[in-house]
Amino acid sequence: MRYALSALLALSSSASAFVPASRRHLISGSFTTKRVYTNTPLNMAKVGLLTDPRPQLLDNVDVFIFDCDGVIWRGDSVIPGIPETLAKLRALGKKMFFVTNNSTKSRAGYKKKFDSLGLDVPAEEIFSSSFAAAAYLEQTKFKETGKKIYVIGEIGICEELDLIDVPYIGGPEDAGKVPPMGPGDKLEHDKDVGAVIVGFDRTINYHKIQTAQLCINENPGCEFIATNLDAVTHLTDAQEWAGNGSMVGAIKGCTGREPTVVGKPSPLMIDYLCDKMGLERNRICMVGDRLDTDILFGTDNGLRSLLVLSGVTTEEKLLSDDNEITPDYYSKSIADFFVEEKEPAQV
Numbered sequence: 001m002r003y004a005l006s007a008l009l010a011l012s013s014s015a016s017a018f019v020p021a022s023r024r025h026l027i028s029g030s031f032t033t034k035r036v037y038t039n040t041p042l043n044m045a046k047v048g049l050l051t052d053p054r055p056q057l058l059d060n061v062d063v064f065i066f067d068c069d070g071v072i073w074r075g076d077s078v079i080p081g082i083p084e085t086l087a088k089l090r091a092l093g094k095k096m097f098f099v100t101n102n103s104t105k106s107r108a109g110y111k112k113k114f115d116s117l118g119l120d121v122p123a124e125e126i127f128s129s130s131f132a133a134a135a136y137l138e139q140t141k142f143k144e145t146g147k148k149i150y151v152i153g154e155i156g157i158c159e160e161l162d163l164i165d166v167p168y169i170g171g172p173e174d175a176g177k178v179p180p181m182g183p184g185d186k187l188e189h190d191k192d193v194g195a196v197i198v199g200f201d202r203t204i205n206y207h208k209i210q211t212a213q214l215c216i217n218e219n220p221g222c223e224f225i226a227t228n229l230d231a232v233t234h235l236t237d238a239q240e241w242a243g244n245g246s247m248v249g250a251i252k253g254c255t256g257r258e259p260t261v262v263g264k265p266s267p268l269m270i271d272y273l274c275d276k277m278g279l280e281r282n283r284i285c286m287v288g289d290r291l292d293t294d295i296l297f298g299t300d301n302g303l304r305s306l307l308v309l310s311g312v313t314t315e316e317k318l319l320s321d322d323n324e325i326t327p328d329y330y331s332k333s334i335a336d337f338f339v340e341e342k343e344p345a346q347v
Contacts, residue, residue: 047318050306050331053339057329061304062283064089065270068100068110070289070311071334075237078117079310081335086119088338096125097273101228101263101293103130103199103244106159129227129263130156133197134164135272136225136262142166147194150215152208152247153227157199169193170211175203179210189214198251198259199227200244202235213254224251228263230293232312240312264288265297287334289313291325299325308333 050056066072072082089096098110098121105113107126114121130153137143143166151157151171158171169190179187187207193215201208216222230243248259262268273279281302288294289311298305309315310333317323318330331337 047307047326048329050329050336053337057285057304057306058092058094058337060283061094061285063095063097063273063279063285065097065099065273065284065286065303066334067264067288067290067294067311068098069102069234071287071308072098072119073117074234074311076117077237078119079333079335081333083119085334085337086121095279096121097127098125099127099264099269101129101230101244102233103128103133103156103227103263104154104202105130105156106163107131108159109156127269128156128160130160130199132262132266132268133157133199133225133227134160134166136260136268137161137166137195138164142195145194146192148190148192150190150193150196150212151199152204152212152251153197153199153201157197157227170208172203174208174211175205177205177207179207187211187214189218191219193219193222195223195225196251197225197227198244198248200230200233201247204247204250209250209254212251216251216255216257224255224257224259226259226261226263228293229261230290234311264293265300267301270297270301270303285328291318291323291327295325295327298327304328306330310334 048056071079073079086096098114100110105128107123107128107130110126110128111121111123114126134157137149142149143164149161149166149168149170151161151168153171155172158168161168179185187210189211196212196215198212216224226248227244229245229248231245232240233243235241252258270281270284273284274281282304285304285306286294286298287306287308288297289308291307291313295305295307297303305327307313307318307327307330309318309330315330318326
């Protein structure tokens with residue numbers, strides 16, 4: 001698996017401008033306060049339980065990067081306590097960014113979702129993997145090749161490609177298509193496709209898989225780009241659903257190719273934030289519900305990290321002997337960032 005090591009995202013309403021990364025810093029840091037460990041399994045796992053948020057976390061962090069699915073919401077439901085927690089963090093002067101691997105929406109689409117859930121989040125704080133894919137194409141000067149993109153994915157990728165004026169085919173337009181499979185039939189594909197982007201697609205079908213296979217295997221130099229490799233996702237709050245990793249896996253299986261991954265844990269978005277805004281990595285905390293994307297994004301890029309149990313990762317998985325990815329702290333949800341002070345007992 002290859003990750004896009006450098007690409008710069010534009011923090012503008014149009015997302016049409018990208019500036020090459022001039023530097024990359026890796027500033028290691030660790031919490032200076034004493035961690036609190038619970039009994040046996042946690043001692044072995046060396047994962048600190050967040051019990052005293054101010055000295056453990058809030059006093060040492062200036063910027064919080066939040067995953068969305070499983071951290072802010074589950075499906076179309078806000079996780080309890082989130083609006084109040086975000087308001088308290090803003091009152092403390094903390095900067096916040098919301099970075100999601102879900103490519104089904106563009107940044108504009110995610111802004112609408114935040115609004116619909118009653119969350120007052122400025123558009124410039126939102127980053128999606130659909131935006132990251134467009135940023136990667138911009139940074140690699142794909143438009144200058146004169147080629148087009150084949151999209152396995154939903155409207156979010158298409159909207160971001162429109163903003164950088166890169167032509168594409170596929171996406172929602174190929175929903176419901178069935179390739180001809182009678183004797184002697186074959187599926188014709190566009191020889192001008194120079195890259196295939198695979199994002200989460202609720203209408204993925206054999207036509208899309210075969211088209212992607214033909215473009216990657218038969219078009220010289222055709223690139224294979226994945227927005228993310230998430231194994232499962234929260235389409236609803238009732239259960240886990242197969243994530244984009246299943247779609248990327250289908251294309252890997254029929255091409256034998258590894259994709260360039262632009263979403264977490266790729267460093268693309270953190271490079272932008274640090275370079276553009278002069279942020280110190282050891283004063284940033286990545287907060288997520290996934291070990292292999294969110295927490296790895298933090299540990300691999302010199303950030304502090306905190307896992308919440310409000311999403312896909314269970315405490316059992318976190319503490320498993322097989323788990324090699326450990327955050328600095330963990331909590332039930334980000335609502336635990338603020339512990340209510342108990343009133344003194346009446347004498």
